[in-house]
Amino acid sequence: MAWKSKLALAATTALILSACPASAQDSFADVGKQEPITILINASPWYNGFEKVVGLYEEQTGNKVNLEVTPFNGMLEKARSAVRSGTSPLDLINVNATNSTEFYQAGYIEPMKEIDPSFEVPKEVLGLDDAGCWDEAKKYRICSSGKLMGYTPNGNVQLFYYRKDVLDEKGLKVPVTFDDIIKNCAVLQNPPESYGYLQRGERGDSIQYDFMAYLLAYGAKPVADPANGDYTVTINSPEAKAALDKFIEVAKKCSPQNYGTLGQGELIQLLQTGKGMQAHAVVAAFPNFDNPQKSAVVGKINAAPLPRATPEGKPGVAIGSWVFMIPKNASDAGKKGAVAFSKWFLTYKAQYEYALGGGIPVRTDVFTSDLKDKPEFRWMPAYLDEIEYGVQVYGYVEAPAVSEAVGLRLNQALVGEMTPAVALNTLAEDMKAIFEKGGRKTGTLPPLAD
Secondary structure, eight states, X not given: OOSSOTTHHHHHHHHHHOOOOGGGGOOOOOOOOOOOEEEEEEOOTTHHHHHHHHHHHHHHHOOOEEEEEEOHHHHHHHHHHHHHSSSOSOSEEEEEHHHHHHHHHHTOBOOHHHHXXXXXXXXXXXXXXXXXXEBTTTTBOOSSSSEEOEEOSOOOOEEEEEEHHHHHHTTOOOOSBHHHHHHHHHHHOBTTTBXXXXXXXXXXXXXXXXXXXXXXXXXXXXXEEGGGTEEEEOTTSHHHHHHHHHHHHHHHHHSOTTTTTOOHHHHHHHHHTTOBSEEEEEGGGHHHHTOTTTOSOTTTEEEEOOOBSSTTSOOOOBOOOEEEEOBTTSOHHHHHHHHXXXXXXXXXXXXXXXXXXXXXXXBHHHHTSGXXXXXXXXXXXXXXXXXXXXXXXXXXXXXXXXXXHHHHHHHHHHTTSXXXXXXXXXXXXXXXXXXXXXXXXXXXXXXXXX
16 A cells, blocks of 8 residues: 555545535535635646635635735745744645655644644545655654644646547547557647647656656556655666656657657647647646637547556556645644634535636545536546546655656656666666665665666
């Protein structure tokens, strides 16, 4: 269970138990009168949905929420500044799951039950591979032996997107494997008018996250068994090499010439303007495709589970979520208000409205509600097919440093600065050094032959 997602059984059980009609859960939570709070939130593809549900919270409760809206690249520094100040100006901070371990380990976050012993994450809420928990002894993100530090406001995973009208017109099937992607690209790739497959290659978080769809699908993993203390680096396994070779092949055959610098904004724009025929991207991007003010392909893009390495294999589903957490140095009134908002936000009714506004809900009963049958939520069945395979790739305190190293070496392989074998061998040594510095039990596999 260390590597495979621990949410699979819980999600399946919740789906069975919680598939009840909206009428049974149509009231908002009464959280009482609270002092105004400030929430640090990212300007992301799902922000509009969150903004709308916050407005509804204010309307329903009379409580005021100030939103500190910040671009992705500025989120971490604002969060760090807030938790290190005298009294935090932020009462609820949103931190990328990869970086959340830094805040847990440093003691900057107040465990939820130490603020309010009655606080519980509803059983219908996806745990997303223990993103909101921390075991101080293991220095690892795990709920069974750790404390509840926060919860995820969005269940972001990547989906496979495709132009249904174009595939139908050309008699192409929805791909199951990465090789199927390449076969379709032979027909769809016609630059600069059209591109057969889009994936991010930009150095840093972009490429490391998009590559995980390949790495996990090929049965590889970065580290042997971190949940149980084995930090042997396995990123340079033969399976990882096969995954990287395929990632590079798809980029060269199916993407724009700038595949080594392609980021999320440009990828979404290429899909919106009708130039992207197939792609994988976060589920939070989907509302952009049906927005008539931004998109030329309204109603034409469908979603399916991510491709697999083989027809019998599993999709590589890396969870790219965020974590809402409360700074230990927030005011008492701010902490109380943040818990109140959290209780309200995690209810069925609030999550249902969150989805209607363009957000990605985190409750299974919203995914099994009547929304799944509406055209604008046609991505929901693919999401449910995928989420049981979802994993948080980085659950340890060294996550930010490891993620940075991964994003550098993968990009060097993609743009030809290193061969794939040399890049993975170099990355393995990078990661080993990071774990040694942290006092972990570590090592590497034998180097790959170049």
